[in-house]
Amino acid sequence: MAVLCRPAVAVPDHVITNEETLELARRLHGDHPQLELALRLIEHTGVRKRHLIQPIDVVLEHPGLAARSTVYEAESKARVPTVVRQALEHAQLEPQQIDLIIYVSCTGFMMPSLTAWLINSMDFRPQTRQMPIAQLGCAAGGAAVNRAHDFCTAYPEANVLIVACEFCSLCYQPTDLGVGSLLSNGLFGDGIAAAVVRGEGGTGIRLERNGSYLIPNTEEWISYAIRPTGFHFQLDKRVPGTMEPLSPALQEVAEQHQWNAGKLDFYIIHAGGPRILDDLCRFLDVPPEAFRFSRATLTEYGNIASAVVLDALGRLFDEQSALDGHRGMLAGFGPGITAEISLGTWVAPD
Amino acid sequence: MAVLCRPAVAVPDHVITNEETLELARRLHGDHPQLELALRLIEHTGVRKRHLIQPIDVVLEHPGLAARSTVYEAESKARVPTVVRQALEHAQLEPQQIDLIIYVSCTGFMMPSLTAWLINSMDFRPQTRQMPIAQLGCAAGGAAVNRAHDFCTAYPEANVLIVACEFCSLCYQPTDLGVGSLLSNGLFGDGIAAAVVRGEGGTGIRLERNGSYLIPNTEEWISYAIRPTGFHFQLDKRVPGTMEPLSPALQEVAEQHQWNAGKLDFYIIHAGGPRILDDLCRFLDVPPEAFRFSRATLTEYGNIASAVVLDALGRLFDEQSALDGHRGMLAGFGPGITAEISLGTWVAPD
Numbered sequence: 001m002a003v004l005c006r007p008a009v010a011v012p013d014h015v016i017t018n019e020e021t022l023e024l025a026r027r028l029h030g031d032h033p034q035l036e037l038a039l040r041l042i043e044h045t046g047v048r049k050r051h052l053i054q055p056i057d058v059v060l061e062h063p064g065l066a067a068r069s070t071v072y073e074a075e076s077k078a079r080v081p082t083v084v085r086q087a088l089e090h091a092q093l094e095p096q097q098i099d100l101i102i103y104v105s106c107t108g109f110m111m112p113s114l115t116a117w118l119i120n121s122m123d124f125r126p127q128t129r130q131m132p133i134a135q136l137g138c139a140a141g142g143a144a145v146n147r148a149h150d151f152c153t154a155y156p157e158a159n160v161l162i163v164a165c166e167f168c169s170l171c172y173q174p175t176d177l178g179v180g181s182l183l184s185n186g187l188f189g190d191g192i193a194a195a196v197v198r199g200e201g202g203t204g205i206r207l208e209r210n211g212s213y214l215i216p217n218t219e220e221w222i223s224y225a226i227r228p229t230g231f232h233f234q235l236d237k238r239v240p241g242t243m244e245p246l247s248p249a250l251q252e253v254a255e256q257h258q259w260n261a262g263k264l265d266f267y268i269i270h271a272g273g274p275r276i277l278d279d280l281c282r283f284l285d286v287p288p289e290a291f292r293f294s295r296a297t298l299t300e301y302g303n304i305a306s307a308v309v310l311d312a313l314g315r316l317f318d319e320q321s322a323l324d325g326h327r328g329m330l331a332g333f334g335p336g337i338t339a340e341i342s343l344g345t346w347v348a349p350d
Numbered sequence: 351m352a353v354l355c356r357p358a359v360a361v362p363d364h365v366i367t368n369e370e371t372l373e374l375a376r377r378l379h380g381d382h383p384q385l386e387l388a389l390r391l392i393e394h395t396g397v398r399k400r401h402l403i404q405p406i407d408v409v410l411e412h413p414g415l416a417a418r419s420t421v422y423e424a425e426s427k428a429r430v431p432t433v434v435r436q437a438l439e440h441a442q443l444e445p446q447q448i449d450l451i452i453y454v455s456c457t458g459f460m461m462p463s464l465t466a467w468l469i470n471s472m473d474f475r476p477q478t479r480q481m482p483i484a485q486l487g488c489a490a491g492g493a494a495v496n497r498a499h500d501f502c503t504a505y506p507e508a509n510v511l512i513v514a515c516e517f518c519s520l521c522y523q524p525t526d527l528g529v530g531s532l533l534s535n536g537l538f539g540d541g542i543a544a545a546v547v548r549g550e551g552g553t554g555i556r557l558e559r560n561g562s563y564l565i566p567n568t569e570e571w572i573s574y575a576i577r578p579t580g581f582h583f584q585l586d587k588r589v590p591g592t593m594e595p596l597s598p599a600l601q602e603v604a605e606q607h608q609w610n611a612g613k614l615d616f617y618i619i620h621a622g623g624p625r626i627l628d629d630l631c632r633f634l635d636v637p638p639e640a641f642r643f644s645r646a647t648l649t650e651y652g653n654i655a656s657a658v659v660l661d662a663l664g665r666l667f668d669e670q671s672a673l674d675g676h677r678g679m680l681a682g683f684g685p686g687i688t689a690e691i692s693l694g695t696w697v698a699p700d
Contacts, residue, residue, distance in 0.1 A: 069576035111574035112685035113485035119564050129562040135463035135482040153504035212479040214469050224461035226419035228578035335462035
């Protein structure tokens with residue numbers, strides 16, 4: 001019985017408010033023919049502030065791909081261990097008790113991934129398996145939960161550490177001037193999250209079923225162009241409308257479990273943007289407050305990519321409203337267009 | 351019972367012999383202070399020829415990271431489907447029967463990874479799970495087999511498709527002039543491999559146990575530097591000596607299974623280079639011919655990264671010498687320094 005325990009989350013100190021973002025967009029793109037549209041989109045993200053690993057002036061200056069990669073490595077090494085330690089404490093486990101580390105991050109690339117450094121520097125066993133995933137984007141938070149669930153199903157005594165480290169500000173590309181890019185510049189934030197899936201014991205969500213769904217022929221809707229300046233995020237304007245084809249897939253996974261996706265007790269949904277949440281609410285026929293954890297993440301931190309679902313999950317724990325036997329869904333969405341869906345029941349041993 | 355079925359392998363048409371490699375090194379690096387050392391190392395790789403996706407003249411000209419990424423995408427889309435189809439035929443399965451695609455490739459980066467395109471263009475179900483791994487390097491072939499094994503252990507009726515697509519020639523960096531780089535330029539080749547792990551049925555290796563091992567504090571020994579010119583492969587001169595610390599880890603996994611790593615019927619070992627194979631032979635105390643499949647891969651194709659173990663496995667099938675009940679080991683090695691180890695028994699249903 002794989003139990004997804006309480007996550008740990010950290011966001012960096014540098015804060016940019018939505019007002020500052022709008023002001024910045026006006027200043028940088030005063031002559032942009034679609035500035036008003038971009039401003040309107042940013043205003044409607046529902047983001048109040050975002051946290052960045054560097055001051056905004058530094059973020060805006062692209063120092064080159066090599067320098068950015070160096071920043072990614074230094075910042076991840078500086079920030080991840082604290083979050084990992086806290087996640088382990090929440091799960092009441094020591095590093096030596098972890099069998100697999102799933103490290104997801106789509107905003108920086110290292111080879112080897114941070115897993116090797118984590119094992120060496122945090123006293124994990126050399127036998128710890130490593131699963132670094134860079135190419136599932138925002139869906140990787142859900143994918144990490146699902147692959148951890150699979151692993152604990154295969155090895156019921158195993159424990160899996162999930163780490164999501166996203167420095168979206170390191171993908172800022174000053175030369176990308178499409179409306180999608182301007183919107184993204186106002187939507188994404190930096191954040192780190194970690195959580196443990198315990199094979200035995202633990203308080204949290206007992207993972208019971210997972211599924212994946214790719215909307216056919218949408219693989220170009222969210223993508224990276226790989227250039228000498230690094231990853232260039234490309235967002236198709238059809239992406240906000242993807243909840244219509246995805247909600248039946250969520251419903252189908254629920255039905256396989258004899259559940260109704262619209263009648264669950266809690267929802268941990270990737271906060272890709274406001275319309276994602278609004279539409280999914282509507283298509284699943286759930287009240288808006290059902291997505292309050294995801295909305296809070298979006299409001300407080302912006303879209304922190306694969307870390308969103310873990311942060312929203314943390315807010316479920318914080319609220320202390322879940323009761324033994326409550327049923328819920330966790331869903332990550334990202335490039336593909338891919339949904340990673342998970343169903344589970346709240347368990348709180350006496 | 352997860353059975354690793356007969357792989358399919360393809361190498362591209364452009365061939366460079368070791369003599370041509372040596373001649374090229376002499377021509378390009380005539381004034382290099384360590385040319386003689388580099389030539390000696392290349393001479394001793396045991397590589398007779400390598401296959402490249404482009405003529406050597408084109409490989410030598412770095413067209414920039416964006417152009418290389420375009421080549422990676424075009425060539426992988428052009429070459430992977432045939433290999434996948436053949437692997438499915440070997441396993442006697444249709445795309446619709448695959449539950450998970452594990453796509454490993456460390457020589458190009460796409461977001462989304464090729465998994466999304468494969469699902470769309472090859473009639474896989476939209477529910478197919480995707481596990482793209484870019485950051486385990488040459489160890490990813492072994493990791494893919496092991497994660498497929500885990501998945502089939504969790505879901506005994508599931509089938510997993512593994513794809514390893516490595517275009518090492520797209521990581522050639524003309525400005526990297528260290529001896530390690532010169533050696534790598536003469537060692538790595540291009541190749542694509544795929545194989546299916548069937549949860550039920552199938553002829554091949556019944557996967558029984560897997561393990562991973564990271565040699566402590568060696569995470570910098572094999573790495574990429576990320577620069578505007580792309581991935582720069584950095585190889586520490588201590589890497590060829592890593593079989594001494596790794597062989598006890600292989601032995602330990604075997605002992606957990608009440609097997610002796612030195613007394614198995616077949617070995618599928620990552621052919622990182624000649625000393626890797628020579629040393630491991632010695633430390634495991636097995637005769638040189640035990641590693642004949644890996645040596646043949648190295649001789650015929652060079653080090654084709656994560657695809658090596660699948661190609662060597664293909665040669666085991668080709669030889670038709672394995673008998674029902676024969677016991678063997680598969681091991682991939684790569685950055686970390688990480689070993690991914692698998693134990694299995696040959697099964698050939700009547």
